Amino acid sequence: MKKIFAKIAYDGSAFSGFARQRQKDIMSVTERIEIALRSMGINDEIISAGRTDKGVHATGQIISFCVDEKIQISKIKSLLNYKLYPYIFVKNIYETDMSFQPRFDARYRGYRYIFCDNFSNPFISKYVSVEKYGSKELIQEALNLFVGKHCFSYFKKQGSDTKTDIREIYKATIYQHKIFSKNCNIIYLQANGFLRSQVRLMIGAALAYSRGEITLEEILLQLDCKKHSYSKPVSANGLYLVRVIY
Structure with missing residues (x-):
């Protein structure tokens, strides 16, 4: 047997x-990829760098699976992309060490959240969230609170199968980018790991602060696990897993 490393992108709106x-x-x-693999005579279950919720997309998800020594790796990518079209695309694929584990070997993960303030293009509605927000300076002010090591027990949904809720956020920044001639806002978050819906809850709290609905002190109380000040995650359709660093 040999282990395969693959970097994939997918349209989360098409999956659960x-x-x-x-x-x-x-x-x-997972099921869609494994069905395609089985049709190629590959019966191993895939392992991923992380799970994304319903509606969340990826441009840099990492998966691994094992194949028989006789299977030519050069043919796997093209055949998989043919079978996974149009919602999943294999970007890179190669053989890796048998000890490689996509989830536990990852050092950092990066997410982008793309949003704007109004709906004007039905062709990007599945991929750009519409959110109400204040100034970008206020959003950045709130995002800065998350940088560092914190216990995110009050910034997660139930179902996170982890031993600890402590995570370290390395980057939290907002910038603008034009998409299909529309100015959009992008929040980038990078950490050693994220809990279930943690990213969407953090961004939701930052946007709520920019709208004047909560204070920085209330966000800090939630970070200290003393008070639930905000509990509504932003829409999933603007969120992308974009980077896994090993």
């Missing part, structure tokens, strides 16, 4: 999330 779900009405990203 990355991980297998109990409800079978909508397929998960």
Whole structure:
């Protein structure tokens, strides 16, 4: 056997999330990839760098799986992309060490959240969130509070199968970028890991502060696990897993 490392992108709007779900009405990203692999004679289960929620996209998700020694790696990428079209795309694929583990070997993960203040293009509505917000300076002021090592027990949804809720945020910044001639805001967050819906709750709190709905002190109280001041995650459609660093 040999282990395969693959970097993939996917349209999260077409799936129930990355991980297998109990409800079978909508397929998960994992199930779709494994069906394609089985049709190629590859029966291993895939392992990922992280799970994304329903509606969340990825441009830099990392997965691994094992294949028989006889299978030519050069043919896997093109055949997989043919079978996974149009919602999943394999960007890179190569052989890696058998000890490689995408989730536990990852040092950092990066997410981007793309949003604007009004709906004007139906062709990007699945990929850009519409949010109400104040000045970008106020958003950045709130984002700065998250940088560093904190316990994020009050910034997660139930279901995070982790031993600890402590995470370290290395970068939290907002900038603008034009998408299809529309000025959009992008928040980039990089950390050693994230809990379930943590990114969406953090961004939601930052936007709420920019709208004058909560204070910086209330965000800090939530970071200190003393008071739930904000509990509504922003929409999933603007969120992307963009980078996993090893």
